[in-house]
Amino acid sequence: MAVRYELIKECSQTKARVGRLHTPHGSFETPIFMPVGTQATVKTMTPEEVRDLGAGIILSNTYHLYLRPGSDLVREAGGLHRFMNWPHGILTDSGGYQVFSLGPLRKITEDGVEFKSHIDGSKHFFTPEKSIQIQMDLGADIIMAFDECPPYPCDYDYAKKSLEMTTRWAKRCQKAHNREDQALFGITQGGMYADLRRESAARLVELDFPGYAIGGLSVGEPKPLMYEMLEATVPELPREKARYLMGIGSPDALLEGVARGIDMFDCVLPTRVARNGLAFTTHGKVVIRNAQYARDFERLDPECDCYTCNNYSRAYLRHLYKAEEILVYRLLTIHNLHILLKMMKKAREAILEDRFVQFKRDFLDKYGQEMVN
Amino acid sequence: MAVRYELIKECSQTKARVGRLHTPHGSFETPIFMPVGTQATVKTMTPEEVRDLGAGIILSNTYHLYLRPGSDLVREAGGLHRFMNWPHGILTDSGGYQVFSLGPLRKITEDGVEFKSHIDGSKHFFTPEKSIQIQMDLGADIIMAFDECPPYPCDYDYAKKSLEMTTRWAKRCQKAHNREDQALFGITQGGMYADLRRESAARLVELDFPGYAIGGLSVGEPKPLMYEMLEATVPELPREKARYLMGIGSPDALLEGVARGIDMFDCVLPTRVARNGLAFTTHGKVVIRNAQYARDFERLDPECDCYTCNNYSRAYLRHLYKAEEILVYRLLTIHNLHILLKMMKKAREAILEDRFVQFKRDFLDKYGQEMVN
Numbered sequence: 032m033a034v035r036y037e038l039i040k041e042c043s044q045t046k047a048r049v050g051r052l053h054t055p056h057g058s059f060e061t062p063i064f065m066p067v068g069t070q071a072t073v074k075t076m077t078p079e080e081v082r083d084l085g086a087g088i089i090l091s092n093t094y095h096l097y098l099r100p101g102s103d104l105v106r107e108a109g110g111l112h113r114f115m116n117w118p119h120g121i122l123t124d125s126g127g128y129q130v131f132s133l134g135p136l137r138k139i140t141e142d143g144v145e146f147k148s149h150i151d152g153s154k155h156f157f158t159p160e161k162s163i164q165i166q167m168d169l170g171a172d173i174i175m176a177f178d179e180c181p182p183y184p185c186d187y188d189y190a191k192k193s194l195e196m197t198t199r200w201a202k203r204c205q206k207a208h209n210r211e212d213q214a215l216f217g218i219t220q221g222g223m224y225a226d227l228r229r230e231s232a233a234r235l236v237e238l239d240f241p242g243y244a245i246g247g248l249s250v251g252e253p254k255p256l257m258y259e260m261l262e263a264t265v266p267e268l269p270r271e272k273a274r275y276l277m278g279i280g281s282p283d284a285l286l287e288g289v290a291r292g293i294d295m296f297d298c299v300l301p302t303r304v305a306r307n308g309l310a311f312t313t314h315g316k317v318v319i320r321n322a323q324y325a326r327d328f329e330r331l332d333p334e335c336d337c338y339t340c341n342n343y344s345r346a347y348l349r350h351l352y353k354a355e356e357i358l359v360y361r362l363l364t365i366h367n368l369h370i371l372l373k374m375m376k377k378a379r380e381a382i383l384e385d386r387f388v389q390f391k392r393d394f395l396d397k398y399g400q401e402m403v404n
Numbered sequence: 405m406a407v408r409y410e411l412i413k414e415c416s417q418t419k420a421r422v423g424r425l426h427t428p429h430g431s432f433e434t435p436i437f438m439p440v441g442t443q444a445t446v447k448t449m450t451p452e453e454v455r456d457l458g459a460g461i462i463l464s465n466t467y468h469l470y471l472r473p474g475s476d477l478v479r480e481a482g483g484l485h486r487f488m489n490w491p492h493g494i495l496t497d498s499g500g501y502q503v504f505s506l507g508p509l510r511k512i513t514e515d516g517v518e519f520k521s522h523i524d525g526s527k528h529f530f531t532p533e534k535s536i537q538i539q540m541d542l543g544a545d546i547i548m549a550f551d552e553c554p555p556y557p558c559d560y561d562y563a564k565k566s567l568e569m570t571t572r573w574a575k576r577c578q579k580a581h582n583r584e585d586q587a588l589f590g591i592t593q594g595g596m597y598a599d600l601r602r603e604s605a606a607r608l609v610e611l612d613f614p615g616y617a618i619g620g621l622s623v624g625e626p627k628p629l630m631y632e633m634l635e636a637t638v639p640e641l642p643r644e645k646a647r648y649l650m651g652i653g654s655p656d657a658l659l660e661g662v663a664r665g666i667d668m669f670d671c672v673l674p675t676r677v678a679r680n681g682l683a684f685t686t687h688g689k690v691v692i693r694n695a696q697y698a699r700d701f702e703r704l705d706p707e708c709d710c711y712t713c714n715n716y717s718r719a720y721l722r723h724l725y726k727a728e729e730i731l732v733y734r735l736l737t738i739h740n741l742h743i744l745l746k747m748m749k750k751a752r753e754a755i756l757e758d759r760f761v762q763f764k765r766d767f768l769d770k771y772g773q774e775m776v777n
Contacts, residue, residue, distance in 0.1 A: 070723075070724075070727045071723065071724075072731045074731070075730045076731070077711075077731065077734070100719070100723040100726070104698070104719065104723075108717065108719060114719075116715045325473070325477070326477060326480060328480070346487075347444070347481070347487055347488065347489075350443075350444065350487075351443075353473070357447060358447070358448060360730060361448075361450070
């Protein structure tokens with residue numbers, strides 16, 4: 032099997048667990064946060080820098096790479112790992128989420144989705160088979176089934192019909208997939224309805240995927256509702272396979288997800304806000320352009336030991352930001368990814384030592400909502 | 405003395421020479437190319453990356469740092485080295501060149517120059533004393549006298565009067581300067597008139613600066629005329645002091661300058677063109693956005709061993725450029741600086757082995773005008 036999940040330790044008080052995911056491009060411990068490299072690059076960073084921060088796997092986007100530079104070109108280059116010089120784990124999404132996010136630019140049928148490129152307006156048609164073909168061309172270690180991500184809010188009937196189509200599409204994806212060095216994960220849906228979430232999970236589990244994602248969350252709903260959907264879904268999923276909560280990146284939601292049995296997360300949040308001058312710190316959010324930092328010669332986060340905090344002052348970072356110097360986007364990206372990746376590392380340690388509940392409480396008490404989107 | 409030039413070896417056929425410049429922030433061999441960090445950062449790069457490319461000294465701009473973040477702020481931060489996390493050599497220019505480049509936004513008198521900020525239009529007045537005060541606040545190892553850089557073309561009378569004022573200003577700079585850990589270099593001028601170049605040099609040498617720059621060149625004149633001016637100036641300068649040709653960065657002009665006895669160079673060229681997607685290579689210029697590189701999976705320069713060439717294909721670099729990904733600006737900056745810094749290293753080796761003339765001929769034959777701005 033291309034990808035194998037090895038369960039190492041379960042928390043005695045929550046569903047949190049530590050495991051190891053084995054892929055053709057190395058193994059890494061879970062739970063893990065996957066930095067996002069939308070266009071075959073984690074924005075501003077070299078692969079070595081991403082690796083040095085502790086990432087064992089990154090996510091890249093099928094929709095974007097299909098449009099530019101084209102998945103055939105990436106295949107010719109020897110696949111995505113080689114193209115972008117990242118020899119570790121890669122997961123590609125199916126393009127579904129991006130395509131559905133295009134709103135009026137797309138049209139859904141049982142066959143697939145017609146959409147217009149956000150780059151040049153050209154027309155394209157994604158089917159489950161096409162998404163899998165593209166993902167086989169890209170060559171990630173883990174690829175995702177093509178699903179429909181229903182909007183929020185969405186009525187019960189739509190959510191039910193949607194999950195049924197997503198299940199049919201999941202079968203078509205399995206049928207189309209034939210690369211043995213890749214694992215195809217299924218994506219559970221079900222809107223904000225616990226019974227539909229359970230139904231979606233149960234029906235996908237029948238299809239026996241090597242791993243399962245939970246999609247269609249963090250789409251505008253309150254966090255307690257998202258947690259409720261996790262609680263409905265996870266117990267339906269097999270204990271011996273990896274579970275991936277898509278599109279979540281705020282520190283509190285990561286820990287709440289871990290507590291509910293999630294192994295993998297991804298989100299553009301830490302890297303995107305960094306480029307907007309926002310840093311997560313142990314003393315709350317820092318909006319680096321603010322005048323209060325003009326003569327603040329202290330480190331960005333007094334308790335952080337990342338490259339940025341070890342070498343630069345808030346005053347210098349503010350200067351770079353005001354002067355629109357590219358270096359600042361790198362430095363804040365490094366810091367924000369470090370904060371999240373280190374938090375996940377500490378969460379794994381806490382689970383292994385069976386003190387995760389205390390760790391989570393301490394972390395959230397300290398960082399509070401200040402650090403959160 | 406804050407800065408000492410040690411002559412190591414002179415070429416037997418040209419005026420090329422290898423020396424060592426000792427500064428309070430380390431020593432480095434000359435001739436050297438100084439990467440430019442206009443706003444207290446070599447654009448896109450960390451200081452460690454710049455250092456790893458072999459740079460022993462960088463240049464930063466008084467005019468820009470005075471306006472933003474302010475030289476008082478940099479002084480409070482502990483000086484420019486600490487502010488920007490660069491513990492090696494720094495040279496600051498005097499602001500003269502930038503101010504004179506503002507054109508209609510500035511007014512020159514014997515006292516100094518009134519100008520308007522390119523950022524917010526606010527009025528400022530630079531005198532020789534003010535330039536030196538700012539440079540003392542910034543705290544570079546080598547600072548520059550405040551000079552007038554006459555336009556090109558410029559008539560004989562203007563050039564003569566200008567060099568006389570530059571000489572008077574040089575004296576005022578010396579009088580204003582009192583940091584013993586900094587060396588104040590004089591700047592020779594004289595337009596495109598060999599006799600004025602000689603006169604300017606002779607009069608500055610009387611003032612006994614610890615080093616001399618040649619200013620007012622590469623302002624639009626043909627290269628042979630620039631070389632003629634170097635040939636007029638350099639013999640007037642003392643053998644035991646460093647010579648710095650300001651604002652030159654094309655590979656051919658660097659080698660021609662070295663052959664005429666220059667020890668130090670700076671220019672935004674390699675870093676600026678990198679951000680515009682242009683790479684110097686042994687096979688000529690590469691304009692990375694061009695369609696011909698879309699499926700070119702070879703390295704940027706087959707003979708280069710920089711980080712970029714070792715790890716990425718032209719196709720990947722083109723993809724990043726088309727997608728406007730920040731990483732590409734870094735990767736091309738690394739490559740272009742590597743090419744120039746390595747060329748200078750090889751020039752030093754050639755001088756030490758008394759084969760500089762052959763080295764220069766081979767280099768220019770091979771790279772030709774293709775590599776040149």
